[in-house]
Amino acid sequence: MSVKVENLSIAYPTRAGQVRPVDDVSFSVADGEIMGLAGESGCGKSTLGNSLVYLEGRMRHLGGRVELDGADLPIADVRAMRPHRMTKISLVPQYAMSALNPTRRIGRLATDLLRSHGVRDPGVITEMRRRLALVGLGDEVLSRYSFELSGGMRQRVTIILSTLLNPSLLVADEVTSALDVSTQRAVGEMLIEFRDRGFVKSVIAITHDLSILAQVADSILVMYAGRLAEKASTGTLVKAPLHPYTQLLLASLPEVGVRHDQVTLTGIPGRPPSLASPPPGCRFAARCPFARDKCAGQRPPFEEVLPGHHVACWKVREGWPT
Amino acid sequence: MSVLQVDQVSKLYRASSFGGDVTPALRQVSFGIGAGEVVTLIGESGSGKTTLGKIILRLAPATSGRVLFEGSDIAALRRSRLRDYYRHVQGVFQDPFSSYNPIYKADRVLELVRGVYFRHVGEREWQGKVESALHAVALNPGDVLGRYPHQLSGGQQQRLLIARALLLDVKLLVADEIISMLDASTRVDILNLLVSLKRSGLAILFITHDLSLGHYVSDRTVILRRGAIAEMGDTGRVFGNAQHPYTQDLLAAVPELHKKWHVAAGRTQANGTGDVRTATPDGAVRDRARSLTRTGRPHRPAGTFEPPLLTQFEEDHFVAAAEP
Amino acid sequence: MIEPVRRAAELPPASRRGAFPSGLRSEEPATSDEGRRELRAPRRRAGQQSDLLYYAKRNSKLVFGLSLELFFVLAAIIGPVISPHGTAEFFLPRQPPSAQHWMGTDYFGHDVFAQLVNGLQLSYLVGALGALCAALVGMALGFTAGYRGGLLDDVLQMITNIMVMIPSLVLLVVIGAYLKTRGVVFEGVFIGLTTWPWVARAVRAQTFTLRSREFIDLARLSGRRASSIVVKDIAPNMASYLFLVVILLFGSAMLLAASYDFLGLGPTNGISLGTMMNQAMLWSALQLKMWWWFVPPGLVLTGMVAALLIANVGLDEVFNPRLREQ
Numbered sequence: 001m002s003v004k005v006e007n008l009s010i011a012y013p014t015r016a017g018q019v020r021p022v023d024d025v026s027f028s029v030a031d032g033e034i035m036g037l038a039g040e041s042g043c044g045k046s047t048l049g050n051s052l053v054y055l056e057g058r059m060r061h062l063g064g065r066v067e068l069d070g071a072d073l074p075i076a077d078v079r080a081m082r083p084h085r086m087t088k089i090s091l092v093p094q095y096a097m098s099a100l101n102p103t104r105r106i107g108r109l110a111t112d113l114l115r116s117h118g119v120r121d122p123g124v125i126t127e128m129r130r131r132l133a134l135v136g137l138g139d140e141v142l143s144r145y146s147f148e149l150s151g152g153m154r155q156r157v158t159i160i161l162s163t164l165l166n167p168s169l170l171v172a173d174e175v176t177s178a179l180d181v182s183t184q185r186a187v188g189e190m191l192i193e194f195r196d197r198g199f200v201k202s203v204i205a206i207t208h209d210l211s212i213l214a215q216v217a218d219s220i221l222v223m224y225a226g227r228l229a230e231k232a233s234t235g236t237l238v239k240a241p242l243h244p245y246t247q248l249l250l251a252s253l254p255e256v257g258v259r260h261d262q263v264t265l266t267g268i269p270g271r272p273p274s275l276a277s278p279p280p281g282c283r284f285a286a287r288c289p290f291a292r293d294k295c296a297g298q299r300p301p302f303e304e305v306l307p308g309h310h311v312a313c314w315k316v317r318e319g320w321p322t
Numbered sequence: 323m324s325v326l327q328v329d330q331v332s333k334l335y336r337a338s339s340f341g342g343d344v345t346p347a348l349r350q351v352s353f354g355i356g357a358g359e360v361v362t363l364i365g366e367s368g369s370g371k372t373t374l375g376k377i378i379l380r381l382a383p384a385t386s387g388r389v390l391f392e393g394s395d396i397a398a399l400r401r402s403r404l405r406d407y408y409r410h411v412q413g414v415f416q417d418p419f420s421s422y423n424p425i426y427k428a429d430r431v432l433e434l435v436r437g438v439y440f441r442h443v444g445e446r447e448w449q450g451k452v453e454s455a456l457h458a459v460a461l462n463p464g465d466v467l468g469r470y471p472h473q474l475s476g477g478q479q480q481r482l483l484i485a486r487a488l489l490l491d492v493k494l495l496v497a498d499e500i501i502s503m504l505d506a507s508t509r510v511d512i513l514n515l516l517v518s519l520k521r522s523g524l525a526i527l528f529i530t531h532d533l534s535l536g537h538y539v540s541d542r543t544v545i546l547r548r549g550a551i552a553e554m555g556d557t558g559r560v561f562g563n564a565q566h567p568y569t570q571d572l573l574a575a576v577p578e579l580h581k582k583w584h585v586a587a588g589r590t591q592a593n594g595t596g597d598v599r600t601a602t603p604d605g606a607v608r609d610r611a612r613s614l615t616r617t618g619r620p621h622r623p624a625g626t627f628e629p630p631l632l633t634q635f636e637e638d639h640f641v642a643a644a645e646p
Numbered sequence: 647m648i649e650p651v652r653r654a655a656e657l658p659p660a661s662r663r664g665a666f667p668s669g670l671r672s673e674e675p676a677t678s679d680e681g682r683r684e685l686r687a688p689r690r691r692a693g694q695q696s697d698l699l700y701y702a703k704r705n706s707k708l709v710f711g712l713s714l715e716l717f718f719v720l721a722a723i724i725g726p727v728i729s730p731h732g733t734a735e736f737f738l739p740r741q742p743p744s745a746q747h748w749m750g751t752d753y754f755g756h757d758v759f760a761q762l763v764n765g766l767q768l769s770y771l772v773g774a775l776g777a778l779c780a781a782l783v784g785m786a787l788g789f790t791a792g793y794r795g796g797l798l799d800d801v802l803q804m805i806t807n808i809m810v811m812i813p814s815l816v817l818l819v820v821i822g823a824y825l826k827t828r829g830v831v832f833e834g835v836f837i838g839l840t841t842w843p844w845v846a847r848a849v850r851a852q853t854f855t856l857r858s859r860e861f862i863d864l865a866r867l868s869g870r871r872a873s874s875i876v877v878k879d880i881a882p883n884m885a886s887y888l889f890l891v892v893i894l895l896f897g898s899a900m901l902l903a904a905s906y907d908f909l910g911l912g913p914t915n916g917i918s919l920g921t922m923m924n925q926a927m928l929w930s931a932l933q934l935k936m937w938w939w940f941v942p943p944g945l946v947l948t949g950m951v952a953a954l955l956i957a958n959v960g961l962d963e964v965f966n967p968r969l970r971e972q
Contacts, residue, residue: 180366182366185574185575185583188583209506210506211534211576211579214578214579215583239580249506253506253534253579254535256573258534259537259539259558260513260517264514265510265513265538266511267510267511379867381867408869412867413867415860416860417860420860421863422861423861425882431868434870
């Protein structure tokens with residue numbers, strides 16, 4: 001197992017009370033696997049992914065553990081995580097491509113980054129040039145400023161910078177959003193290629209866009225209101241999802257070739273519950289067309305119902321008819 | 323007669339008022355929108371689609387060309403005639419939260435319209451109008467009236483903005499990326515709302531970069547590339563029988579749930595830059611990336627102002643010559 | 647044109663779902679924003695006012711600065727009333743502070759305390775007038791340039807740059823030479839008309855960023871006039887910034903007036919803090935060890951301006967949550 005997360009809970013205080021964007025979450029990512037972490041805004045996927053690498057100031061680690069390559073990962077201790085970052089586990093944060101220092105050339109950014117992690121080997125820069133060439137960017141990128149590059153180029157540069165030291169796990173937060181469709185494809189394929197060549201062992205790709213995950217990810221983990229809803233291999237999840245939320249979500253996505261006069265799609269009425277005062281039981285119950293009384297009162301466990309297919313749903317567990 | 327006719331519209335940006343570099347954002351774009359028709363304007367960043375939307379809404383002037391609304395040139399409208407124009411043509415934008423002034427209540431957007439267009443309307447009549455506009459967009463008045471913008475969800479904010487447009491007697495709605503910032507589960511509801519409005523006779527210019535959304539709602543499609551039209555016509559024909567290499571590239575790059583990219587790539591003959599695609603996955607990434615670095619940066623080499631010539635390929639399907 | 651939307655697929659009713667009597671469903675308000683704005687903190691307006699007051703009361707700089715300033719303002723109002731002597735009366739000259747003359751008398755025998763509190767009034771007057779003029783001109787030009795942009799903006803920028811280059815002191819000397827008398831109003835207006843450039847620049851920059859927000863586009867689409875948009879939509883969003891600008895203007899106008907007065911370019915028909923110090927210097931108060939003549943006005947002037955600036959820093963922290971050291 002590359003990454004194993006057990007009963008992880010993370011919360012932060014607000015004036016409205018304690019908010020838990022990650023509530024008792026358990027999953028694992030195998031070596032060489034690209035796992036997509038999908039969900040809508042406010043579901044906690046960004047918090048989950050980011051906390052594995054850098055627990056933000058006001059976040060509190062409430063419980064659970066994270067294991068990487070067999071060793072415990074001290075995510076609660078920001079200092080202790082330092083030697084792990086970039087070398088074992090790396091993060092491309094959301095909006096990273098807009099966060100490159102505009103007063104430094106890319107080459108300088110790279111050497112600064114490496115130096116801050118104690119790496120002075122000039123061979124690493126050579127390797128960086130090689131990787132830039134691999135994704136179709138020339139050497140001159142190193143002598144450019146970030147604002148001289150297009151969005152797609154910046155995004156590829158940030159991914160290369162994050163994976164320069166060949167980490168075991170890369171957490172990529174919305175790396176394909178805000179990009180044009182053709183650049184999205186290039187970045188998506190870049191992730192696959194980097195995994196294929198061993199520059200990273202596994203990837204957790206966080207996004208709200210299930211279609212991109214259908215192309216890039218080997219397995220998909222769907223999150224809803226701080227809890228896990230479903231996890232399965234990509235093919236299974238897209239063709240035969242079990243959790244009602246996943247089913248409704250997939251049914252609301254327009255595809256090229258589908259027109260309104262042929263098929264009318266519907267969204268999911270209602271809103272996700274507030275994470276400051278979540279309801280007991282299944283969090284999707286209020287919007288679920290199959291919900292029964294049990295759902296609102298008891299929390300369904302996230303467990304394997306078919307080989308490699310995990311779901312947290314009473315209807316699935318107890319076999320209620322559709 | 324078409325509701326809106328865009329006629330050879332160009333937009334050039336200058337670095338400063340006293341001369342400097344010129345950037346062509348739009349190059350002699352022409353097309354029309356009829357009543358009850360949804361025309362999708364598809365383009366990536368730097369294509370000029372938002373600029374065209376602003377020109378149609380009279381928020382920015384065109385450098386040359388005309389926009390005709392029901393036959394008359396909108397550039398000549400001033401003050402009261404402009405206000406009349408806005409009675410018939412309205413816009414909704416991408417970031418719903420940003421469309422509200424955060425220090426006022428959300429329904430101020432409706433009050434603003436009242437102050438200019440319904441000055442002599444009595445209170446009860448006004449309430450009635452507001453309620454029927456809200457019902458038309460499936461909003462419960464009790465949920466949105468009297469609230470501040472941050473207390474409403476993105477979907478509610480967008481619906482309220484559409485309701486505002488419906489209060490007037492809109493004939494054309496310019497919808498600029500109105501659902502890209504909404505969650506997937508609410509996007510479709512807004513799209514369906516647009517479809518129902520179209521069925522009541524509203525003409526809609528739907529501006530987006532997302533091809534699947536465009537295909538779902540639109541009757542006709544205009545594909546914009548670097549300020550000029552690459553391909554346009556009936557949606558089914560443009561998407562089903564794409565002729566321009568750029569359109570083919572776009573369609574190949576759209577991620578789909580049930581089809582992998584490599585399979586989709588087999589449809590295309592060549593990519594937009596003339597490079598031949600190699601079959602191996604290794605080469606594919608490199609070639610595509612190379613073509614992107616050349617086209618990625620919106621820097622136009624000198625002498626590219628002239629837009630490529632549009633020729634008719636078949637009934638209601640026009641294709642431009644390929645540009646480097 | 648307006649018809650209720652028909653739902654294409656009716657989902658089976660759930661026990662928990664509340665449908666509205668007319669069969670229409672609506673979405674509940676969110677506690678978090680949608681899309682990619684997960685991390686943006688929502689800005690409250692109704693709560694914002696009480697939020698501001700809450701933080702304002704607790705900000706030591708703001709409280710201290712305001713209190714000190716309030717003290718001086720009261721002194722300016724009440725002082726001339728309670729002063730036992732007037733400014734024009736003559737007494738025994740060069741007397742140190744005593745029971746009859748709380749701050750002694752100057753070289754000519756005027757009561758220094760009386761001069762001080764009347765001078766305080768004058769300084770406030772000139773400061774207010776100068777601040778008002780500068781604010782009006784600067785905001786008018788700044789809003790216009792920022793909102794309109796284009797050629798008008800470029801022209802106004804040029805005017806601003808020219809104004810900045812003209813040395814105000816030299817200008818004052820030249821103009822002053824042609825006037826028989828210089829009044830308080832003249833000085834205030836002069837200061838106003840020479841210090842507006844930075845206001846115009848600051849307001850223009852803020853207006854530029856606000857103007858590109860989509861709610862301004864929406865206001866234009868509602869057929870509203872530019873002046874109405876600037877006053878009702880742009881200015882209120884900059885309210886805290888404008889407030890700070892005015893406070894800074896006030897402080898700097900008072901200081902500038904005192905400097906001009908000290909150099910002898912002040913009003914010819916009144917006593918201000920600056921003129922007091924000017925006279926003290928001219929009549930060798932330092933050599934004569936008449937500290938009570940120049941120290942009080944200097945201290946009071948320093949206190950007035952410093953209090954405003956300290957309050958300004960505190961106010962900035964109140965308006966800008968990121969500066970709060972919580």
